Amino acid sequence: MAIPIAYNIRSVRVRWVSAVVAVVGIAGAVGVFVAMLALANGFEAALATSGSPLNVKVRRAGTNSEMESGVSLDETRIIGDAPGLARGADGSPLISGEVVVVTALPKAGYGTDANVSVRGVSPLAAQVHDVVKIAEGRFFQPGLAELIVGRGVAATIEGLSLGSRPRFGGREWTVVGLFDSNGSAFDSEIWCDARLLNESFGRPTGVSQSVTARLSSIEAFKVFKDTLTSDPRLSVQVQHEQEYYASRSTMMSTLIRSLGFLVAVVMGIGSVFGALNTMYSAVAARAREIATLRALGFGPLSVVVSFVFESLLIALAGGIVGCLLALPVNGIGVSTMNWQTFSHLAFAFRVTPMLMLLGVSFALMMGLVGGLLPAIRAARLPIASALREL
Amino acid sequence: MKFLPLIVRNLFRKKIRTTLTILSIAVAMFLFGLLAVIDTAFTAGLEVAGADRVVVIGRNGVIQLLPMGHGDKIAAIAGVTDVAFATWFGGVYQDESNFFPQFAVQDDAYLRIYSEYVVPSDQLKAYLEDRQAAIVGRKTAQRFGWKIGDRIPLKGTIFPGAWEFNVRGIYTGRRQQDDETQFMFRAKYLEERAPAWAQGLVGWYVVKVADPSQALPIAKKIDERFANSSAETKTQPEEIFIASWVNQMGNIRLLVISVGVVVFFTLLLVTGNTMAIAVRERTGEWAVLKTLGFGDGIVLTLVLAESLTIAVIGGGLGLAFAKVFTIFGNPMPGLLPVFLLSNIRLLAGLVLTLLVGFAAGIIPGFLAMRLKIVDALRRV
Numbered sequence: 146m147a148i149p150i151a152y153n154i155r156s157v158r159v160r161w162v163s164a165v166v167a168v169v170g171i172a173g174a175v176g177v178f179v180a181m182l183a184l185a186n187g188f189e190a191a192l193a194t195s196g197s198p199l200n201v202k203v204r205r206a207g208t209n210s211e212m213e214s215g216v217s218l219d220e221t222r223i224i225g226d227a228p229g230l231a232r233g234a235d236g237s238p239l240i241s242g243e244v245v246v247v248t249a250l251p252k253a254g255y256g257t258d259a260n261v262s263v264r265g266v267s268p269l270a271a272q273v274h275d276v277v278k279i280a281e282g283r284f285f286q287p288g289l290a291e292l293i294v295g296r297g298v299a300a301t302i303e304g305l306s307l308g309s310r311p312r313f314g315g316r317e318w319t320v321v322g323l324f325d326s327n328g329s330a331f332d333s334e335i336w337c338d339a340r341l342l343n344e345s346f347g348r349p350t351g352v353s354q355s356v357t358a359r360l361s362s363i364e365a366f367k368v369f370k371d372t373l374t375s376d377p378r379l380s381v382q383v384q385h386e387q388e389y390y391a392s393r394s395t396m397m398s399t400l401i402r403s404l405g406f407l408v409a410v411v412m413g414i415g416s417v418f419g420a421l422n423t424m425y426s427a428v429a430a431r432a433r434e435i436a437t438l439r440a441l442g443f444g445p446l447s448v449v450v451s452f453v454f455e456s457l458l459i460a461l462a463g464g465i466v467g468c469l470l471a472l473p474v475n476g477i478g479v480s481t482m483n484w485q486t487f488s489h490l491a492f493a494f495r496v497t498p499m500l501m502l503l504g505v506s507f508a509l510m511m512g513l514v515g516g517l518l519p520a521i522r523a524a525r526l527p528i529a530s531a532l533r534e535l
Numbered sequence: 536m537k538f539l540p541l542i543v544r545n546l547f548r549k550k551i552r553t554t555l556t557i558l559s560i561a562v563a564m565f566l567f568g569l570l571a572v573i574d575t576a577f578t579a580g581l582e583v584a585g586a587d588r589v590v591v592i593g594r595n596g597v598i599q600l601l602p603m604g605h606g607d608k609i610a611a612i613a614g615v616t617d618v619a620f621a622t623w624f625g626g627v628y629q630d631e632s633n634f635f636p637q638f639a640v641q642d643d644a645y646l647r648i649y650s651e652y653v654v655p656s657d658q659l660k661a662y663l664e665d666r667q668a669a670i671v672g673r674k675t676a677q678r679f680g681w682k683i684g685d686r687i688p689l690k691g692t693i694f695p696g697a698w699e700f701n702v703r704g705i706y707t708g709r710r711q712q713d714d715e716t717q718f719m720f721r722a723k724y725l726e727e728r729a730p731a732w733a734q735g736l737v738g739w740y741v742v743k744v745a746d747p748s749q750a751l752p753i754a755k756k757i758d759e760r761f762a763n764s765s766a767e768t769k770t771q772p773e774e775i776f777i778a779s780w781v782n783q784m785g786n787i788r789l790l791v792i793s794v795g796v797v798v799f800f801t802l803l804l805v806t807g808n809t810m811a812i813a814v815r816e817r818t819g820e821w822a823v824l825k826t827l828g829f830g831d832g833i834v835l836t837l838v839l840a841e842s843l844t845i846a847v848i849g850g851g852l853g854l855a856f857a858k859v860f861t862i863f864g865n866p867m868p869g870l871l872p873v874f875l876l877s878n879i880r881l882l883a884g885l886v887l888t889l890l891v892g893f894a895a896g897i898i899p900g901f902l903a904m905r906l907k908i909v910d911a912l913r914r915v
Binding site: 162163166169170173174176177208209210212213246247248249252255257258259260313314346395396403404407408411412414415416418419421422423425426429479480481482484485487489 | 549551552555556558559562563565566569570573592594595596597598599627631632634692693695769775778779780782783784785786794797798800801802804805807808809811812866
């Protein structure tokens with residue numbers, strides 16, 4: 146026969162100090178757990194959403210990143226003639242020859258510089274990169290020293306607000322637009338006309354580092370890739386854009402994920418000890434009650450179930466409180482250095498419902514582990530001697 | 536001291552509870568140690584920055600290369616005692632995940648300025664005689680099992696092609712925090728095979744100044760020297776240069792501190808509660824002690840001693856474990872070049888432990904002290 150749930154709820158109420166301590170202990174662990182995963186989550190989201198499933202990145206064969214690669218104007222034309230490309234309103238293929246340089250700009254609030262990626266793109270880039278939406282202002286005009294700036298970089302770097310005139314690459318630029326790419330890595334970039342960027346940084350005219358191409362359909366990938374890789378005039382590799390950006394951050398995401406996981410697990414182990422302590426104390430303090438329950442005819446299993454339930458109740462409360470405590474970090478912007486691209490990457494903590502569910506499950510697991518052993522001890526109490534105790 | 540047996544007996548009264556409390560403190564202090572290690576990894580550079588060194592980079596950032604001719608002009612500036620250049624190579628050894636920093640450096644000038652990197656003189660001599668020579672940090676050599684004389688292939692990324700180097704020397708850092716992961720090779724070799732766009736250019740200059748207090752004015756003079764030239768410079772004391780990298784890594788310190796604070800308070804609560812329960816359980820005993828004539832001070836001391844003992848055992852265990860963890864290896868040698876728990880942070884951990892022990896014991900101790908004998912004895 147099951148012991149009524151009301152018994153547990155009342156018990157928790159009577160011993161509220163211990164219960165509150167246990168709840169806070171678990172809440173702390175869950176809060177840290179959720180916040181750490183939210184950080185890793187935000188970082189990965191920034192990269193997973195970089196690029197569209199329809200986009201592919203073409204760069205020189207054998208290179209790891211676009212910054213080492215080079216694609217000439219002739220090669221860009223050949224790429225534009227390949228089958229499977231989406232076309233703009235005027236019928237021209239949607240490709241964008243792109244160049245990335247890294248420049249040092251002052252990091253807001255630090256007084257030191259941060260490396261920022263400046264991406265030179267073709268005027269068609271707005272149609273190629275459909276994830277990039279102009280949020281304020283307008284797109285840059287080809288041929289003019291105008292910049293459009295990602296949301297993330299505008300927030301973390303000084304002097305990039307709309308209308309400001311930053312100086313780099315030996316000339317003054319004007320910020321004419323702010324864009325939003327839904328938290329992706331583009332948000333950490335500054336975009337401008339590729340030709341002008343080449344000129345400012347003394348790079349050869351017409352040479353891009355990579356070409357981003359928009360396909361007419363996802364199925365067109367194979368034809369497009371095979372055409373380019375089998376063309377004797379080209380020596381290039383073709384990769385899905387999303388895959389490319391994910392590969393540019395493996396080092397950083399491994400670091401963030403393993404550090405976050407390590408901290409969360411250690412914290413979790415500590416909380417299990419805390420939960421065990423609370424439940425053992427609860428059992429010890431209630432020896433007579435438990436013996437009375439047994440004497441009334443409740444079986445050992447009922448006692449185990451009842452105590453585990455109580456522990457789970459406390460853990461659930463701790464889990465919910467922990468998630469609530471972690472909630473305010475959602476959306477907080479952070480930025481870090483991505484060594485693989487040698488430039489700064491802004492992203493935001495991302496607390497998702499899924500993550501909170503995970504946090505509550507983590508708490509319940511702690512409750513289960515912390516409650517089971519004490520519950521078994523409770524069930525094993527010798528009835529006669531426990532009743533005789535004070 | 537005569538109370539020692541009593542304290543020990545009390546600790547053993549509830550073995551499970553004492554063990555669990557010690558373990559929770561151990562876990563928390565282990566976590567503290569871990570966070571300290573991470574913090575050190577990101578900021579170690581600041582601790583070892585030479586006060587007498589300034590770093591000259593291109594005005595557009597470290598990516599912008601500088602003319603080789605800048606070196607002599609910098610050396611001519613008053614107060615400068617030594618100059619060397621270096622260039623970031625960024626090659627890949629077998630796989631991208633095997634990351635370690637690689638620079639092409641100017642003969643022995645670079646190592647002369649970075650005097651904290653110790654290379655045996657015969658190895659330095661061998662390095663200067665071999666065009667393809669490289670000097671590798673102890674940790675990187677250990678990581679890949681390299682020995683003197685090994686031939687190391689790197690795949691160039693910034694400077695395309697397959698490059699091969701001979702390990703001619705292995706350097707060690709003078710201090711614990713020195714970065715022992717770098718791979719330095721002769722700039723002459725890079726120059727021979729560098730593509731046209733990089734000819735005659737170097738990555739950055741490191742400059743040694745005679746008087747550290749003059750570092751800022753000299754930095755200013757260097758920048759003025761190249762102002763309005765085609766290659767303008769930005770010169771910073773080494774500490775600020777490194778700080779810009781640390782700042783770019785994000786505010787790791789804030790993150791570490793926030794987690795630490797959460798851990799600390801959670802821990803305090805758990806330990807405090809345990810002590811409160813322990814004291815409450817023994818109400819009768821305190822009353823008996825007092826009846827026998829022991830003063831309030833003794834009662835308070837007993838409670839505090841018990842709480843401190845638990846904290847110190849737990850904290851000691853946790854910190855020792857964290858120390859062992861750092862000795863047994865670095866899970867991410869590429870990204871965290873310095874992986875150690877320094878003595879100063881160990882000490883901070885111990886102080887924190889004592890604080891926890893004290894704070895957890897003080898309130899229950901006071902309660903025990905204030906007990907009225909009559910009430911307490913009646914409660915039984």
